[in-house]
Amino acid sequence: MSLIAGTDLRMLFVRSHHGKRLLLVAGMDKLEEIVEVHAAMVRRIAIVYERHPDMVDDLVQDVWIAVWQALPRLNDHATLKSYIARITQNICVTHVRRSLVRQTQPLSDTFPDPAQASDEATANAMRLARLIEAVRNLPENLKAVATLYLEDMPVRDIAVALGISESNTSVRLHRAKAAIRLSFGDPS
Amino acid sequence: MTSLPPHDPLITLWQTAPQPDAQHLLQDLQRLNRLHRRLNRIVFAILCGISLLLIFEETTGRVRTHGALSAIWILGLVAGVVWHRRARCNRSDALTLDTVSLLKFMIARAKSDLFIARCLYAGVPCGAMVGFFVAKLAGIGAPPSAIAAHPLLHVIQTGAGVAALIAMMVTGAILARSRRVQVQQLSEKLRMIQTDV
Numbered sequence: 001m002s003l004i005a006g007t008d009l010r011m012l013f014v015r016s017h018h019g020k021r022l023l024l025v026a027g028m029d030k031l032e033e034i035v036e037v038h039a040a041m042v043r044r045i046a047i048v049y050e051r052h053p054d055m056v057d058d059l060v061q062d063v064w065i066a067v068w069q070a071l072p073r074l075n076d077h078a079t080l081k082s083y084i085a086r087i088t089q090n091i092c093v094t095h096v097r098r099s100l101v102r103q104t105q106p107l108s109d110t111f112p113d114p115a116q117a118s119d120e121a122t123a124n125a126m127r128l129a130r131l132i133e134a135v136r137n138l139p140e141n142l143k144a145v146a147t148l149y150l151e152d153m154p155v156r157d158i159a160v161a162l163g164i165s166e167s168n169t170s171v172r173l174h175r176a177k178a179a180i181r182l183s184f185g186d187p188s
Numbered sequence: 189m190t191s192l193p194p195h196d197p198l199i200t201l202w203q204t205a206p207q208p209d210a211q212h213l214l215q216d217l218q219r220l221n222r223l224h225r226r227l228n229r230i231v232f233a234i235l236c237g238i239s240l241l242l243i244f245e246e247t248t249g250r251v252r253t254h255g256a257l258s259a260i261w262i263l264g265l266v267a268g269v270v271w272h273r274r275a276r277c278n279r280s281d282a283l284t285l286d287t288v289s290l291l292k293f294m295i296a297r298a299k300s301d302l303f304i305a306r307c308l309y310a311g312v313p314c315g316a317m318v319g320f321f322v323a324k325l326a327g328i329g330a331p332p333s334a335i336a337a338h339p340l341l342h343v344i345q346t347g348a349g350v351a352a353l354i355a356m357m358v359t360g361a362i363l364a365r366s367r368r369v370q371v372q373q374l375s376e377k378l379r380m381i382q383t384d385v
Contacts, residue, residue, distance in 0.1 A: 031214065031217075032210065032211075032214060035210045035213060035214060036210050039207065039208050039210045039213060040203075040205060040206075040207050040208060043205070043208045044202065044203075044205050057216075060208070060213065061213070061216055061217065061220065064213065064217055065217065065220065066283060068217065069283070070283040086286070087283055089287055090283075090285065090287055090290050093287055093290065093291060093377065094290075094294065124201070124204060127201055128201055128202070128204055128205060131198065131201055131202060139380065140377055140380040140381055141380050141381050141383055144287060144381065149199075150198060150199055150202040150203075151202075151203075152199050152203070160286065161286055161287065162286055162287045162288060162381065163285075163286030163287055163288030163289050164288065164381070164382075177198070180198060181198075
């Protein structure tokens with residue numbers, strides 16, 4: 001059974017009898033549902049590869065257009081998360097290529113000052129920002145593995161998504177986690 | 189759908205990132221879809237307009253090519269549409285390939301683009317010069333009496349040809365520059381990802 005039973009999302013806009021384009025609300029509901037569930041994951045992966053907020057938005061849009069095109073072919077609901085993560089990873093690789101050509105100046109991230117971390121939420125936001133920065137600073141071969149691992153993907157799926165062996169993935173993951181923990185000031 | 193809570197505190201921390209505005213994203217997707225369709229319609233209309241113009245010129249006898257030009261144009265148009273549709277059907281690279289295979293595919297494509305770009309900025313002027321000399325030697329082209337009768341038309345035709353030549357060379361140079369950077373960067377990225385640890 002197709003994930004979105006009987007609905008090709010590319011056909012959301014259909015021509016009515018009056019020649020106007022109508023939106024199939026049922027199809028959009030399904031797309032909304034998928035976006036609601038996975039939008040955060042896509043954005044988290046995107047911000048590892050791109051600092052500039054506008055370019056992150058572009059990247060996220062590219063990913064969802066690709067997912068939109070791919071959805072009618074997807075039959076297994078259980079693999080949806082891995083599938084979207086893999087598409088995001090691949091689009092991000094492509095995006096790096098384009099940003100290098102454009103040579104844009106990235107904006108610097110703003111991290112909360114530790115001295116002003118008065119409550120739990122601020123402290124958590126600060127730790128999260130440090131984690132994102134730590135993943136961004138990883139070498140390419142560790143970054144890809146770490147990003148997918150942080151999305152709670154099993155090692156086997158990460159290996160398949162990247163096209164490398166499982167043992168290689170495990171070693172890279174170990175090194176990536178060590179590097180991240182080191183940047184957190186936790187050498188263990 | 190329920191899932192077990194992640195055991196690694198790093199995963200827990202990672203997934204506390206705030207939720208983006210999904211509604212805004214969906215609106216953007218719909219807007220992009222509409223723009224894409226509108227662009228397709230405009231391109232289609234322009235191509236149809238050129239075809240009709242050619243057919244009209246030939247049927248009224250203003251262009252003495254006896255329908256050959258229209259036939260070549262329409263054949264090219266059909267081939268282009270078929271190629272475009274095939275390319276769109278095959279454009280499942282980011283959806284089906286793993287990252288390493290995708291990078292290899294993209295490097296191959298960038299190298300092919302680089303070759304086309306080199307043909308544009310180097311091959312086109314060489315071809316134009318060869319064509320010019322061959323036409324001179326073979327006596328092909330408008331006779332001097334025709335040029336003398338319509339000197340302005342000759343200047344316009346020559347100017348349009350030179351402008352098209354320069355545009356192709358500039359396009360080729362720009363494309364070659366960007367594709368050279370792509371090949372270099374993608375190869376480096378592939379090397380880093382493929383390197384065994």
